Amino acid sequence: MAIDQSTGSRPARAAFYNDPKVRSFAYQFILCAVVLLLVYGAATNAIDHLRQAHIASGFGFWNTTAGFDISQTLIDYSAQGSTYGRAFWVGLLNTLLVAGLGIVFATILGFIVGISRLSKNWLLAKVAGGYVETIRNIPLLLQLLFWYNAVLKGLPDIRDSFAPGAGIYINNRGLFLPKPLFEDGFGWVELAAVAGILASIAFHIWARKRQERTGQVAPVVFVTLALVIGLPLAVLLIAGMPVHFESPQAGRFNITGGVEVLPEFAALLFGLTVYTAAFIAEVVRAGILAVSRGQVEAAYSLGLKPRPTLRLIVVPQAMRVIIPPLTSQYLNLTKNSTLAVAIGYPDLVQVFTGTVLNQTGQAVEVVAITMLVYLTISLVTSFLMNIYNRRMALVER
Amino acid sequence: MTMSEADLAVAEMHFVQKAPIAPQPPPARMTGALGWVRANLLSSPFNIVLTILIAVLLAWAIPELLRFLILDAVWSGTDRDACREVVQQREIGACWPFVWERLPYFIYGSYPIPQRWRVDVFFVMLAVGVFWLLWLNAPRRDLGVIYSFVVLPIASFVLLHGFAAIGLPVVDTVLWGGVLVTLVVASVGIVVSLPLGIVLALGRRSHMPTVRLFSTIFIEFVRGVPLITVLFMASVMLPLFVPERFEPDKLLRALVGIALFASAYMAEVVRAGLQAVPKGQYEGAMALGLGYAPMTRLIILPQALRVTIPNIVNTYIGLFKDTTLVFIVGIFDLLRTIEVARIDPKWATPVTSTTGYAVAAIFYLVFCYAMSRYARATEARLAKSDNR
Numbered sequence: 001m002a003i004d005q006s007t008g009s010r011p012a013r014a015a016f017y018n019d020p021k022v023r024s025f026a027y028q029f030i031l032c033a034v035v036l037l038l039v040y041g042a043a044t045n046a047i048d049h050l051r052q053a054h055i056a057s058g059f060g061f062w063n064t065t066a067g068f069d070i071s072q073t074l075i076d077y078s079a080q081g082s083t084y085g086r087a088f089w090v091g092l093l094n095t096l097l098v099a100g101l102g103i104v105f106a107t108i109l110g111f112i113v114g115i116s117r118l119s120k121n122w123l124l125a126k127v128a129g130g131y132v133e134t135i136r137n138i139p140l141l142l143q144l145l146f147w148y149n150a151v152l153k154g155l156p157d158i159r160d161s162f163a164p165g166a167g168i169y170i171n172n173r174g175l176f177l178p179k180p181l182f183e184d185g186f187g188w189v190e191l192a193a194v195a196g197i198l199a200s201i202a203f204h205i206w207a208r209k210r211q212e213r214t215g216q217v218a219p220v221v222f223v224t225l226a227l228v229i230g231l232p233l234a235v236l237l238i239a240g241m242p243v244h245f246e247s248p249q250a251g252r253f254n255i256t257g258g259v260e261v262l263p264e265f266a267a268l269l270f271g272l273t274v275y276t277a278a279f280i281a282e283v284v285r286a287g288i289l290a291v292s293r294g295q296v297e298a299a300y301s302l303g304l305k306p307r308p309t310l311r312l313i314v315v316p317q318a319m320r321v322i323i324p325p326l327t328s329q330y331l332n333l334t335k336n337s338t339l340a341v342a343i344g345y346p347d348l349v350q351v352f353t354g355t356v357l358n359q360t361g362q363a364v365e366v367v368a369i370t371m372l373v374y375l376t377i378s379l380v381t382s383f384l385m386n387i388y389n390r391r392m393a394l395v396e397r
Numbered sequence: 398m399t400m401s402e403a404d405l406a407v408a409e410m411h412f413v414q415k416a417p418i419a420p421q422p423p424p425a426r427m428t429g430a431l432g433w434v435r436a437n438l439l440s441s442p443f444n445i446v447l448t449i450l451i452a453v454l455l456a457w458a459i460p461e462l463l464r465f466l467i468l469d470a471v472w473s474g475t476d477r478d479a480c481r482e483v484v485q486q487r488e489i490g491a492c493w494p495f496v497w498e499r500l501p502y503f504i505y506g507s508y509p510i511p512q513r514w515r516v517d518v519f520f521v522m523l524a525v526g527v528f529w530l531l532w533l534n535a536p537r538r539d540l541g542v543i544y545s546f547v548v549l550p551i552a553s554f555v556l557l558h559g560f561a562a563i564g565l566p567v568v569d570t571v572l573w574g575g576v577l578v579t580l581v582v583a584s585v586g587i588v589v590s591l592p593l594g595i596v597l598a599l600g601r602r603s604h605m606p607t608v609r610l611f612s613t614i615f616i617e618f619v620r621g622v623p624l625i626t627v628l629f630m631a632s633v634m635l636p637l638f639v640p641e642r643f644e645p646d647k648l649l650r651a652l653v654g655i656a657l658f659a660s661a662y663m664a665e666v667v668r669a670g671l672q673a674v675p676k677g678q679y680e681g682a683m684a685l686g687l688g689y690a691p692m693t694r695l696i697i698l699p700q701a702l703r704v705t706i707p708n709i710v711n712t713y714i715g716l717f718k719d720t721t722l723v724f725i726v727g728i729f730d731l732l733r734t735i736e737v738a739r740i741d742p743k744w745a746t747p748v749t750s751t752t753g754y755a756v757a758a759i760f761y762l763v764f765c766y767a768m769s770r771y772a773r774a775t776e777a778r779l780a781k782s783d784n785r
Contacts, residue, residue: 028607035611042638049637121444122437123451137765138758139718141725142732146758149739150750335623342725353629363633371622371630378621 046364055361062088068355070346072262084356091351092373098265098347099334102272106333107326109273110280117285128281135278141339143275148267148343155263158255167247167258175261178245185239192235193228200227264345268337276333283329287322288314320392327385331378338374348373465490466755480746491752495744502738503756506574506729512566515556516577522549522556523580531771546588557581570648574729576760578648582655582720582730587713589656594663595702599693601664602671612664619661624722628654632726651723659716666712670705671697704779710772714765721761732757 016022050057062085069079074093077086116128135143153172156162161171167178200223207218236243248258291314299309340347341354348370357366438448469490471480478484480492496503505513526549529541557577559567573581600612619627631654636644645653674697682692702709724733735753738744 024605028605031611032607045640046634046637049641119447120437120440121447123448123455127451127455133766133769134762137714137718137762137769139721139732139761141721142754142757142761145732145736146751146754150754154747154750338623338625339722339725341625349623349625349629353626357629357633363637367626367630367634371618371626374623374626375618375621379617 050364053361057362057365059365061356061360061362061365064360066356066359068359070351071344072265072346084360087356088348088352088369091346091348094345094351095334095337095340095347095349098268098272098340098345099337102269102276102333102337103330105269105273106276106280106329109277110329111284113277114281114284115288117281118288132278132281135275136282140271140275140336141342144267144271144339144343147271148263152263152267161255167245169248169255171255172263173255174263175266176248176255177259177261178247179257179259180243181246182243186243188239189232189236193232196227196229196231199231200224203227262345264340264343267343268340268345268347272333272336275336276329279329279332280326283322283325284318286325287318290321291317323392324385324389327381331381334377335374464488465751477742477744477746477749480744480748482747489746489748491755492744492746492748493752495738495749495752496756499734499738499744502575503731503734504576506577506734507572508574508577509568509572512559512568515565515568519553519556519577520580522552523584546592550585550588553581553584570646573648575734576731578723578729579720579731581648582652582723582728583713583717585652586655586659586716586720590659590663590712590716591709593656593660594667595698597660597664598667598671601668616661616664619658620665624654624658624719625725627658628722628726630654631657647726648728651726651728654726655716655720655723658719659712662712662715663709666705666708667701669708670701673704674700706779707772707776710768710775714768714772717765717768718761731760 047057063083065080066082066084066087067079068087070077070087070090072094073090074097075086075090076082077090113128113131116124117132119125119128155170155172158171158173161169163169167176169176203218203223204220207220207223211217246257248255248260295313295317296309299313304312337347338349341350344350353366353370357363360366439445467490469488471485471489471492471494474480474492474494479494480489482489501510501513505516508516526541526545529535529538530545535541555563556565557568557573558570559565561567597612597616600608601616603609603612628651631650632647635650635653639645678696678700679692682696687696720730721732723730724736729737735757739750739753
């Protein structure tokens with residue numbers, strides 16, 4: 001192909017609107033303008049509507065008396081004496097309580113089921129697989145409604161309470177347990193517990209250093225158990241048992257005294273645990289399968305027995321794969337705990353986005369605060385996750 | 398470390414075999430049914446205990462389930478008396494006549510009875526779209542995409558909502574309910590979330606800083622908050638943000654919430670697929686002189702979407718289950734119709750709730766399980782074609 005060089009002129013310049021820089025700038029300018037316009041339009045409309053409906057704006061409601069009761073409060077709260085702000089904290093603590101306990105139980109159940117699915121025992125593997133496939137494919141809301149309306153509301157009423165003894169009552173109003181009441185000397189027991197935990201951490205560090213230096217293995221598990229459980233127990237006995245239990249008293253229409261576990265709480269905790277455990281089981285299974293067979297075979301050929309192989313070779317490598325998706329399951333559980341609103345457990349959404357929103361009508365502020373709480377939890381978790389990932393990433397040459 | 402001679406002598410002694418070893422017994426049977434049972438159920442004392450425990454559990458659970466669903470179930474009747482133990486003088490399982498009577502309500506909600514053929518036509522059209530897209534050997538699948546993503550939404554809206562000009566009376570969305578609403582919410586979520594998710598994913602990988610910023614903020618914000626708060630925002634705040642004459646109806650608000658929520662999750666799934674496309678593909682496309690739009694449409698997206706199909710379907714499963722949450726903002730989806738029906742005094746018995754929930758569970762289980770089988774089959778098919 002011959003190139004025409006006779007003219008000697010420079011190649012024709014592209015028109016300015018075909019310049020990538022100009023185009024990029026134009027696109028971004030249009031996008032910003034549209035977003036700003038939308039935000040401006042939404043804001044002016046919202047202000048108009050709120051003014052027409054005579055709804056106050058701003059966060060003044062935070063210090064106004066709430067005037068409604070909450071069925072489960074971890075901190076002091078009363079309808080007449082507490083503010084909306086206090087109600088917010090009550091709801092947040094209830095959310096954190098159910099999410100925290102749910103995470104613990106779901107992790108335990110999820111690991112058991114996940115490992116069971118890989119078991120050599122055919123029956124166990126099939127049952128675990130059936131559990132995962134069934135639970136994962138039914139909406140959580142349906143499961144919660146089932147546990148609450150069909151199972152817990154179907155329990156006998158107060159007069160025919162199921163009483164397995166030891167001051168425990170189970171009926172359709174909840175689970176009633178004896179309440180421990182602490183007397184004067186109990187401070188020593190708490191002190192002993194703290195000391196035991198600190199001592200066991202110190203022992204752990206010392207044992208690890210010694211093992212690295214000399215290869216001798218210290219009985220860490222037994223010493224830890226002795227320090228954390230044995231020491232406070234011993235102090236408890238020496239101090240002469242400064243604790244007694246207040247049993248719930250079953251009356252005709254009500255049960256007084258003791259600790260009451262609401263059926264709403266029980267249903268939510270149980271539902272969240274069962275549901276999330278199915279997902280955690282899949283995460284665990286994938287993590288264990290991700291450790292290549294060669295690792296196990298190499299461990300066996302070094303003479304390690306199955307249990308040390310699992311503990312020293314498979315689990316540490318599997319955890320690297322398991323932890324990130326596990327964290328997102330924990331976040332999912334926390335977010336799913338908002339379904340409490342369907343069965344009436346007073347979590348953040350039920351108390352704040354439900355009752356407070358209805359009473360004040362300040363939708364924008366209330367929804368914004370609620371979203372901010374969950375957003376903070378999410379962002380903090382993913383921030384910690386990134387740090388963890390950086391530490392755990394394989395160091396490659 | 399050196400070994401002394403005494404050590405060596407001891408070592409030598411240990412390695413010498415003086416007498417022949419007695420022959421070992423033949424190994425336990427490893428083949429046949431017995432061998433299978435031995436290897437898979439009774440391989441160690443711990444496994445034997447486990448097997449027995451699970452067998453006991455199953456021996457209790459399966460007959461109990463059969464008893465409730467079939468053996469002790471009530472199959473015919475006209476009101477609650479048919480399903481009450483006090484009246485029938487026997488143990489009662491599921492109360493099926495309650496479901497038979499309420500089935501039209503579970504499917505159509507309060508949709509006017511003479512107009513229900515329109516819902517049936519919608520179900521058929523939806524099924525045609527689904528099969529056209531999922532059946533790999535279907536003719537003209539490109540037309541199937543247009544049908545499902547363009548023709549179907551418009552036709553369904555005209556059909557279900559009504560259009561007075563062509564003689565279809567308008568049916569207000571307040572009357573919609575049951576399976577109809579569940580499928581409408583799920584399909585709108587599915588149809589909107591894929592294109593919007595692709596746009597957001599491309600935006601998040603764009604070279605333009607503001608585009609990237611807005612996409613990232615939107616995705617991270619929506620993924621960081623629970624769906625309920627998004628639905629609350631859509632149902633409480635959306636009417637505040639638009640002028641009064643455009644005030645969206647309740648169902649539309651929930652649809653907006655679900656669609657935006659699903660899009661953010663879809664965006665992350667698509668982004669993972671985009672990241673899996675090798676850099677050379679971009680460079681090759683640019684070397685051929687393709688601009689951004691043709692490159693994305695012809696080179697990048699086909700490859701990225703192909704590997705993400707299983708994850709897209711998994712997102713759809715999550716979306717399908719999440720549609721139940723519209724219940725909380727007062728939309729009559731399947732779960733809500735069951736909640737309403739089960740407390741109806743005409744059928745109030747101790748077993749009514751469980752029966753209703755069992756119906757809902759079977760419905761969701763069938764749909765979600767089918768989707769997850771499809772995702773897994775696709776995954777296997779892709780793995781096979783990658784391992785040529």
